[in-house]
Amino acid sequence: MQLETYISDLLYRYECVIVPEFGAFLTQRVSAKINADTNTFFPPKKAISFNEQIQQNDGLLAHYVADVEKIPFEIALEKIKKRVVSIKSQLVEKESISLENIGELALNEEGKITFEPFNHLNYLTDAFGLNIMVSPAISREEYKQEIESIEKVIPLTFTPERRKTRPYLRYAAIAVLALGLSGFLGSKYYVNQVENHNQIAQETANTQLEHKIQEATFVIENPLPAVSLTVTKPVGTYHIIAGAFRVEENCEKIVSDLKSEGFNARKIGVNKYGLHQVVYDSYEDRKEALNALREIRRNNNPHAWLLVKDLK
Numbered sequence: 001m002q003l004e005t006y007i008s009d010l011l012y013r014y015e016c017v018i019v020p021e022f023g024a025f026l027t028q029r030v031s032a033k034i035n036a037d038t039n040t041f042f043p044p045k046k047a048i049s050f051n052e053q054i055q056q057n058d059g060l061l062a063h064y065v066a067d068v069e070k071i072p073f074e075i076a077l078e079k080i081k082k083r084v085v086s087i088k089s090q091l092v093e094k095e096s097i098s099l100e101n102i103g104e105l106a107l108n109e110e111g112k113i114t115f116e117p118f119n120h121l122n123y124l125t126d127a128f129g130l131n132i133m134v135s136p137a138i139s140r141e142e143y144k145q146e147i148e149s150i151e152k153v154i155p156l157t158f159t160p161e162r163r164k165t166r167p168y169l170r171y172a173a174i175a176v177l178a179l180g181l182s183g184f185l186g187s188k189y190y191v192n193q194v195e196n197h198n199q200i201a202q203e204t205a206n207t208q209l210e211h212k213i214q215e216a217t218f219v220i221e222n223p224l225p226a227v228s229l230t231v232t233k234p235v236g237t238y239h240i241i242a243g244a245f246r247v248e249e250n251c252e253k254i255v256s257d258l259k260s261e262g263f264n265a266r267k268i269g270v271n272k273y274g275l276h277q278v279v280y281d282s283y284e285d286r287k288e289a290l291n292a293l294r295e296i297r298r299n300n301n302p303h304a305w306l307l308v309k310d311l312k
Helices: 003-011 060-069 073-092 140-153 160-165 168-216 248-260 286-299
Strands: 016-019 023-030 033-035 040-042 045-051 097-099 103-107 113-117 238-245 266-270 276-283 305-308
Touching: 003 016, 003 023, 003 060, 003 097, 016 060, 045 103, 045 113, 060 073, 060 305, 073 097, 073 103, 238 248, 238 286, 248 266, 248 276, 276 286, 286 305
Parallel strands: none
Antiparallel strands: 016 023, 023 045, 033 040, 097 103, 103 113, 238 276, 238 305, 266 276
């Protein structure tokens, strides 16, 4: 079983992928960086880390494996468990485990799992198509020295004698300045005229609109009483599954019983096996859903599990 392939697929969409009884692979967004020494531009990415302490099964990985391989959820859990046992045995034998496109796992002297991520794959979908770019350095000082050397060979100066021999240049400059000033003033006057015209047109349009509204205003002598309806639409991507039933009538009874116990229970439709699914509740926040799942498993249903799915 290529477990790393399924983990890699989920890392594109989720910030945490838990491998039951082993650990969790976490992602964190890292902003774009520039290495001034090498003139290298690095695009934004997802940095991958591993936390051995997070081992509580949230159903995400097993549910994905079951969907891809078209097998029941329980069989997917069993396959993941066998793969985890194999990885742990290899680590105990002092062998490093290389997970394709994810990173390398090993045991340190204290018996803790160490993780070294691979950086050749970017899991941030927003940065798709952006690669590392190296830009040549800009040599501004070299151009400055080149210009200074040219000025030494060809000095750009004006002598007083030339200015005396060409007095018409002074008058031409004065004429250009006068034309520019008159053009600026004329342009400013034109802009002011346009703004005044637009303001007058806007005021006229507003007056006509108010007049039309007044003509269309009417009063109902006996208006109908207002009716207020409160509609609550369940939202959330994380759903705690209470059970799946072949007969839909059984769902109604379960939903009624769970609601009497204080849960926001409801039916969420038929899964790919033709079973009608009932949930305790749905959540938008992943941590809140996991806390609720642990509480339900402890007090109500030890077989409850978490479904991660956007319901249409």
